[in-house]
Amino acid sequence: MATIWLNARAEKRELPKRAAGNQIETRLMLGHNRGKNEGTGVIELENVAYSYGGGELLSDISVKLAPGSFHFLTGPSGAGKTTLLKLCYGALLPTAGHVRLFEADVRGLNRDDVALIRRRIGVVHQDVQFLDHLPVADNIALPLTVSGRHAEAGGSDLNELMGWVGLQDRAAALPPELSGGERQRAALARAVIMSPEVVLADEPTGNVDWDMSQRLLTLLVELNRMGKTVLIATHDLSLIRAAKAQVQARVLRIANRRVQLAGADL
Amino acid sequence: MKLDLAQLRALLAGDRQADRVVPPSGYTAQLTLFAAGAMAFLAVFALALSLAAGRLAERWGAELAHTATLRIVAPADQRAEQTAAALAVLETTPGVAEARALTDAEQAALLAPWFGADLPLDTLPVPRLIETKTESGFDPTGLSLRLAAEVPGAVLDDHGRWRAPLVSAASRLRVLGWVVALLIVAAVAAMVTLAANAALAANAQVIAVLRLVGATDSYIANAFVRRFTLRALSGSAVGVIVGLLAVWLMPTGSADAPGLLTGIGFRGAGWLVPLMVPLVAGLVALLATNTAARRALGGLT
Numbered sequence A: 001m002a003t004i005w006l007n008a009r010a011e012k013r014e015l016p017k018r019a020a021g022n023q024i025e026t027r028l029m030l031g032h033n034r035g036k037n038e039g040t041g042v043i044e045l046e047n048v049a050y051s052y053g054g055g056e057l058l059s060d061i062s063v064k065l066a067p068g069s070f071h072f073l074t075g076p077s078g079a080g081k082t083t084l085l086k087l088c089y090g091a092l093l094p095t096a097g098h099v100r101l102f103e104a105d106v107r108g109l110n111r112d113d114v115a116l117i118r119r120r121i122g123v124v125h126q127d128v129q130f131l132d133h134l135p136v137a138d139n140i141a142l143p144l145t146v147s148g149r150h151a152e153a154g155g156s157d158l159n160e161l162m163g164w165v166g167l168q169d170r171a172a173a174l175p176p177e178l179s180g181g182e183r184q185r186a187a188l189a190r191a192v193i194m195s196p197e198v199v200l201a202d203e204p205t206g207n208v209d210w211d212m213s214q215r216l217l218t219l220l221v222e223l224n225r226m227g228k229t230v231l232i233a234t235h236d237l238s239l240i241r242a243a244k245a246q247v248q249a250r251v252l253r254i255a256n257r258r259v260q261l262a263g264a265d266l
Numbered sequence B: 001m002k003l004d005l006a007q008l009r010a011l012l013a014g015d016r017q018a019d020r021v022v023p024p025s026g027y028t029a030q031l032t033l034f035a036a037g038a039m040a041f042l043a044v045f046a047l048a049l050s051l052a053a054g055r056l057a058e059r060w061g062a063e064l065a066h067t068a069t070l071r072i073v074a075p076a077d078q079r080a081e082q083t084a085a086a087l088a089v090l091e092t093t094p095g096v097a098e099a100r101a102l103t104d105a106e107q108a109a110l111l112a113p114w115f116g117a118d119l120p121l122d123t124l125p126v127p128r129l130i131e132t133k134t135e136s137g138f139d140p141t142g143l144s145l146r147l148a149a150e151v152p153g154a155v156l157d158d159h160g161r162w163r164a165p166l167v168s169a170a171s172r173l174r175v176l177g178w179v180v181a182l183l184i185v186a187a188v189a190a191m192v193t194l195a196a197n198a199a200l201a202a203n204a205q206v207i208a209v210l211r212l213v214g215a216t217d218s219y220i221a222n223a224f225v226r227r228f229t230l231r232a233l234s235g236s237a238v239g240v241i242v243g244l245l246a247v248w249l250m251p252t253g254s255a256d257a258p259g260l261l262t263g264i265g266f267r268g269a270g271w272l273v274p275l276m277v278p279l280v281a282g283l284v285a286l287l288a289t290n291t292a293a294r295r296a297l298g299g300l301t
């Protein structure tokens, strides 16, 4: 754990105080324990199909993300990775089958329930959007702000989190001033500030160079070691190969509208 | 439209952080303020006109409903005789409570403003006036017929001919004043709805981001509702204050000069009526923005 933490902080010359690192870790893990369900998945798809109106894009998909598991979701561009992720955080309702988030069927959720679920599932979106008029620090704290916990955002936790993703010097910058890699790291920080039980990342390394993608991967692996359920959608197989050295990951592949477990051919 | 108590409480409590998540809107905010102020200013005048017209209608109605005037137009030598005859007829007419011929001095006083004080009244063919106080059961048509038969020089003027249209015009004016005030309220609602829709459209991306990071609909709606309610409230408060000052500075007639123009203004508790304008404007803005926001949010997941 310590080495990974150091890796994450490599850009910053000074070593982080150990206590501070543990603090973040404890905070992030609390969320995991709160939602831990033995035997059932935190996210479950059962015979799910989805269509945007034309033919079915996804058919008969059954996936269960066990608490603390690490999954990749891969497939060619346009296969439906983003769509599947949206089904996993309640942004889309399945056209057939059942999606259960923390054991609750998404069809039974009202709009406020969906809002509350989003505080338990951190999402790094494919096209990350920020509030461009607010500084990066406020954007990262936004999930706290909208859930009425802004007081916590002012504290040291936010600073620690910004340090963890290496953005401590960019706190006052506005989002349009960030580089691609900085945007992705800010998005990751925003996704985990509520200590969610699950982290979904959609092409988190889409617009960044190899070094940055390794760094982001390291952060995600570290989150998984803290106990979070992680699902990364990516079409980048080299990223998956790199991850396999660090974490026990299952690879789901979308092919012919269905999800299959990918074998050793990666 | 959904506006539950919890949301209302959150709205009133205010939230500096929530206000920051929606970017400041610059000059459109000024426009909303200005429009609300102008509307409130107009509403004050509509209300002043309405209240004044109402007072006038009541007063004219009450004063004139119970009087009638008889003119005796006859050659000088028959005037006294016909006056006596008319008084006799009036005495036996149901609904006439009191009848009294004006004295020369009283008639001279009435004419003095037009002809001067030293008018030789007895040498002029000035009709004699008989004032009557009437009560229920008075039948002006029946009396006119009787007078025509018995006192050829008598002309009955029960004031109804010119009273009725005046009273109904004043009543109509009162209703119109309220209709104008209501139209102004509706215009405020329309204006705020347009402004809120524009703000919601301009901030579509902000709203989408807020939804994605776990903001509830109420939270997002309130960020806009608070803004527009405050603008409508403060803009119209300024408009009302300026409007009240303008009404207060209007020249007023004395109490016995029942002119409409000099009567425009507020009396007593009437001054409280325009104070309702900012409250109504604020409430209307709250409901209009909430409706617009809920509609905009409905399309988002």
Ligand SMILES: Nc1ncnc2c1ncn2[C@@H]1O[C@H](COP(=O)(O)OP(=O)(O)O)[C@@H](O)[C@H]1O
Residues within 6 Å of the ligand: A052, A057, A075, A076, A077, A078, A079, A080, A081, A082, A083, A084
């Ligand atoms: N909102 C939408 N309406 C209609 N079609 C859509 C919508 N979003 C995505 N699609 C289509 O669904 C398919 C899968 O899209 P997506 O899930 O984004 O794939 P991926 O993330 O694997 O590239 C694509 O063909 C895309 O054009």
Ligand SMILES: [Mg+2]
Residues within 6 Å of the ligand: A081, A082, A083, A126, A202, A203
């Ligand atoms: Mg995609």
